[in-house]
Amino acid sequence: MDSTEINKGMAAVLVAGIAFFLAGWIGVNLVHQTKPEHEILKIEGAASHEAAAEPAKAEPLAPVGPLLAAADVASGDSLAKKQCASCHTFNEGGKAGVGPNLYGVVGTGRAQAAGFNYSAAIKGKPGSWSFEDLNAWIAKPAAFAPGTRMTYQGLKSPQQRADLIVYLRSLSAKPVPLP
Numbered sequence: 001m002d003s004t005e006i007n008k009g010m011a012a013v014l015v016a017g018i019a020f021f022l023a024g025w026i027g028v029n030l031v032h033q034t035k036p037e038h039e040i041l042k043i044e045g046a047a048s049h050e051a052a053a054e055p056a057k058a059e060p061l062a063p064v065g066p067l068l069a070a071a072d073v074a075s076g077d078s079l080a081k082k083q084c085a086s087c088h089t090f091n092e093g094g095k096a097g098v099g100p101n102l103y104g105v106v107g108t109g110r111a112q113a114a115g116f117n118y119s120a121a122i123k124g125k126p127g128s129w130s131f132e133d134l135n136a137w138i139a140k141p142a143a144f145a146p147g148t149r150m151t152y153q154g155l156k157s158p159q160q161r162a163d164l165i166v167y168l169r170s171l172s173a174k175p176v177p178l179p
């Protein structure tokens, strides 16, 4: 190896070093330049997120009342067998399962079944099981009473909820009058 070869080698190392530092410097500057941009994006993102989430959260369910008069008890009965009977019984004096017996639940206070170990989420929820409360509950139990033990994901169809509610209403010697 002669000295020119060694010089070439050293030059190469030097160029590589300079390139390395330049790349680093450019990189750092790029990051610095994009940082504020990112923060702007984040703020915009967060703001639009809240704006999008808020109406969704506040958006009230359409009232079920107007659907009840024409709702179908038989369809509600079969829905209850499919969607609810794995956890609930519906006959008078029926045993609790994973969930409490639901005979006569419409119009009663929360946590109506004697001896059932309800969550604080249900016991602490003020009011009684009105048609509209049942509508919200069946639509999304976890939203109506956060922390509830009813791990049912919810029933989307307003018509099906109305059918279920008139079925629940029928489970009484003296059904609550329809609105």
Ligand code: HEC
Pocket (backbone or CB within 6 Å): 080, 083, 084, 085, 086, 087, 088, 098, 099, 100, 102, 105, 109, 110, 111, 112, 113, 117, 118, 119, 120, 121, 122, 129, 137, 138, 147, 148, 149, 150, 151, 152, 155, 164
């Ligand atoms: C996976 C089991 C499960 C399913 C499925 C289920 N529930 Fe429940 N349900 C529960 C449990 C557990 C509770 C008690 C909740 C608590 O204590 O937080 C409950 C509570 C209730 C209550 C309140 C009763 C009271 O005494 O206050 C109603 C009403 C109710 N369920 C209706 C329904 C209907 C209608 C369906 C079908 C659409 C259904 N549930 C499906 C487990 C279930």
